[in-house]
Amino acid sequence: MREQAVELARRGFPVFRARGKYPLEEGWQDEATTDPDKVYSRWTCPVFGNDQGWNIGIATGRRLPNGLFLAAIDEDNKDGKTGAASLEMLAAIYDEPMPDTFRTRTPTAGRHHLVGTPRPIPNSVESLAPGIDVRGEGGYVIGPGSVREIGVYEIDNDADIAPAPKYLTKLAFQPKPKLEAKANIELDTTAAIERATDYLLNRAPSALEFHGGNNTTYKVFAKLREIGVSEQTAIELAAEHWNETKADPPWSIDELATICANAFKHGQNAPGSAMPENEFEAVAVKDVLRGGIEIEPVVKFDALDIPKRQWVLGTFAAKQYLSGLVSPPGVGKTTFLLMLAVAIATGRDDIVKLKVHQRGRVLLWNQEDETNELKRRLLAVMVAFDVKWSDIEDEKGKPRIVLGSGVDRRLMFAKRNAAGYVQPAPDAKAIEDYLASEQIDLAIFDPFVEMHEANENDNPEVAVVGAVFRRVAVKANCAVILAHHTRKPPAASASDAYAGNMDTARGAGSLAGVARMVATLYTIDKETGKRYGIPEDECRRYVRFDDAKANMSLVSGEPMFFRREGVVIGGEGGEEVGVLRPADLKRGKDAKTAARDDLVTDALEIMGARVAMPIGDIAKDLTGLPMYADKTAHALRLALKRAFEKKQQINENEQIGIIVQGIPGRPGATACLVRSALTSQKDSERTRNKPETSSS
Template identity: 30%
Template sequence: MGTLNAALEWARRGFSVFPLRENTREPALGDDWTSLATKDEQAIRKLWLDPVLGIERDYNIGCMCNDMVVIDIDVKKGKDGYNQYLQMGGNFDTLVVRTTTGGYHCYFYGPDSSNSPLDSGVDVRSHNGYVVAPGSTIDGIPYQVVNDVQIAWIPPAIECRLRDPYERAATDSDFAADTEASIHAAIRFLETAPIAVEGQRGDERTFITAARLCREMALTPETAYSLMRDYWNPKCQPPWELEDLWQKVVNAANYGSADYGALTPEHLFGHLNMPPIPDIFEQSGSDWGNAYPANAIRPRDWIVPRMLLRKAVTLLLATGSVGKSSFSLALAAHLAIGKPYAGHTVNGATKSIVYNGEDDVEEQSRRLMALCLVYGFNYDEVKKEIMFISPRHVKLELVSNEFNKPVRNDAIINQLTAIASRNDVGLLILDPLVRIHRCDESDNGQMDVVMDTLTDIADKANISILALHHTSKGNARQEDRIGNMDIARGASAVVNAARIAYTLLNPSLDDAESYGFREDERHMFVRLDDAKMNMALASTTPTWFKRTSMKIEPSNDIVGVLEYTDIKRSVTHVRDRVAGILIETMNTMGAGAITLAQAISATRAGEPIMAAKKDAEIRQRLDDWFGTSGVVYNKVVDGNTLTIKLMIQRESADSDKRVLTMS
């Protein structure tokens, strides 16, 4: 359920609200949340509603605390904020919200104050600070109002402990504090700065780090404290208590001796007389008539036409256990010796790199050996052209997640690109996509970075990347999921970044009828369908595979794999089975004709594919099969061939009642 109404209700109480990411306490729309916080109903609706679809986004609610004071009482991880607050002289005679961890937010009128802790379990949210508002949830647990009264003035015993928002000393230079450039520079610094380790001069390291932020980077203590708390302190061994961290930041601001603003971008680069940046279109060479000459346009560099293109990412969308690993490994085996695969031509032999984040090299070898047996390939010849990478040996984490922000692991990316750049490598298989990153799969911004990383590798190494990706569970009919790129799990950025996408799914009920699969064999088949074709026309014809198992030597293991099978649509499979059911029914009844109602009942009882269909649907099938001129069957009985004709016709010349006859 959305939180728009809860956000509007909190704004009507006089609070400025803004969106937080779903199930988190983090701003949803970037760091500039202070400019978004508002009490205006129309502005809130604009923030919460999708501008295109008009649907409500699933946000938590942030409440800006400017010009008031919210006391944040923490009781998690053994903290005793409740008693600490009472011992300070605090009370709960005001608006109180219970947090998801059992703590409390006590809302008070009071002076705009510094966001600095009062004790290990008592924090302050005021000037440019925020709290999570009621209506929000974390892991299904809601923030709830537990004392719904008018806001009171903050107790004097607590007010006297508040600190004013930091103001720079008169001795500081004229550099502006907390500029966007300085904050970004500080974050980059903290991401790689040495951490404080207990017993290894951790106090000195913390003072130096804080002084660099407060003095040389011209950040206020509040901003420096917030950045160190979020980007640096969690990595320390052990992390500082927040009260202690705040005090060290204040000491660094007061007693640090480095020149104020010495490391700000303004100071470092402000004196340079930089030439104007060239127009972006001039840099790109954009001009009228800059399309390539006809004879300079090269053919697309297909490895497998319509499937694998160099410098591009192909996506294979599949449910769990459908056989996507077997499919992709069979593709690599065919590429190894340049053989066509599943009706697709191959433009020459090429090597493949296969990263399977779920199986070790030995298990992948079993599967490759079984596939070679199925397709009649020489295992030793094929395996020379394939490199297996397993997380047991190399954890291929291309993009990590630091404080909910994607970070490219360039060292691993560069090494992988170098290996893939060999002239004889054409394909990199990533199985599955979720195992090569630590990002939030539902976050478009984060998954954009992941997919951009894959595209960069494909481009620089001149290879094709096949990324195997899971589908969402959803409630759509299987018929609607087949060939549908929107079934991809998580953010739409994943499928949007791929140039080509396929679905690999189990057959639908309609397939069972169209291809004549018996109910006990339908689960043995898998279909591959075009889902996205940016470089070619999409086809509506599926490619079929059948699950099979092979015994490999000398281990004697039985290994399940997918084998390509060329099957065609045909209505005669089901029709002939139903005809046999109806003939047997009439023989049992000793009748040469039965009513359509009896035929429908026998069909539903005898043919599993028809079991769930309505009477009208079965009647239409019988009309299609046995109406007009009927169907003739040859049946062998006791060595003799009998010719039997089934036909739907009028019971008599003067009757409109129709029956199914056997003659």
């Protein structure tokens, strides 16, 4: 992001740091500068010297190198707004089209037309036309290259700043008519607008969906009416100072206008009736801190009002979110991803040992393997798990699995534009539309590194690409899995240290930050094999799947294992293709625990049916057994004492432990292993609490 900010400053744009779509610090007006050195310094970490990745704000109302003052015509096209149509209407009315000027596209399909005016113009909300806001003196817009969770800002027209249409200056300074109430109270005075703005910023309540949001918004407009502003001014002030920060979700301008009209028509108190000294009451509201950070008191809410997560596969893939699968080459990643596809298409949990929450449709795109190879491996998975063609079709016979290969035509989600910035590529929108129209539940893209032109070691650039994929997931209401390679293939003897570690992913770490769930897939190493009882020469046949990141669930502590096997496709004379089958591996005992358990078993065999036996005698008899030939009786006696330090249950009725007692014919007391009846905790407590009785 630093390079983009510096380049914009060189071109004369006064830039400042932003987080999301809000200024990073309160004094952003003073920070805004066109000095490239200052910009470079502010975007650089003072400790490590790296690019901190702040978004870019562009301050409007400032003088440009060409002598004009910067203004932004904000064309809003989201949620049914008609910004583009309004600009065409203005061009037709005034016979003056929008000039060829620097233009950016927003993540919500809007556009910022940056133009120059003879003098600074005021900010306004839909004063020119529906869907058209103006950012002038004291305002700002977010610059190209900036990244938000919903997408990125990109250059739409890389041209010099052109003079604004003449109608913009004319309409911007056209005085608003003063409206009077029935009681001849003057509306829209400077004092009234200031009080209304202060109310909206600091005292107006928040309107929350499912918590009376419509009624709250009505009350806000009723209060604005009492403060003494007109209906149109109330809409503009609420849109600028309240809607984006206190309405969740924000209202459209048309919705605000409808609620405002009702409040102004049916308000009980007269316009302007609220006196400055007693007009506001204390309410719990969001506080807006620096950079647009919001904090809000928690009020009682119903869990049923919170939408449930749309899990698709276990807790690894959910709709509208990104998941990452990190794996070195040659492990079986492509086969595993095909198994995921078959699991979703069939609704079977047993294929990858992850719960399939609902059968669905899957798109799997592989940039490296040709379509025939993908079909070959898919068929092998179907043979291995006895899946018929009808099992992966819906009720109408439509396939639930769609395959795509980038061998002949590569799929690109992000490319560099002429200015060198990474931005969404046309393919991203095409895939988004396809996933939505075909109602795809899970989309798999393999490998991530080959689907963009970003520098894979540049965090801000990779974050842009991640945001593009996230936008696809959200807009298409689809779970997205990105397959990714490790930084460096680990040695076979060291993969245990990589498994379950998301930081082993190749390139910049920002991808793991964008993904909500990350897992790893590795061949097991010798140490893992030893723990699970796998012979050393068999370890290469086993693969482990580990949770590495789970923002929305608990991380599983135990890996899932799969065994590499070969299946023949095409009947007799066909070819063998590798698959992965789930393997139920259990941790084996370590050598120390196993030796202790063997000692206990051998000691009990020597005791036989006897109730008690001296430990020394048992140790002496043990030395006669071949497996203890290298042990002394003294060493075995100490080992027995450690093994039976706590009583051990030997069956459902008996336990055995060490008791020091006298033995007939032997002087003093001797440590013995003694059988006793197994006593329940309740019986023990009853015995302890039984009152003592004295004998007469």
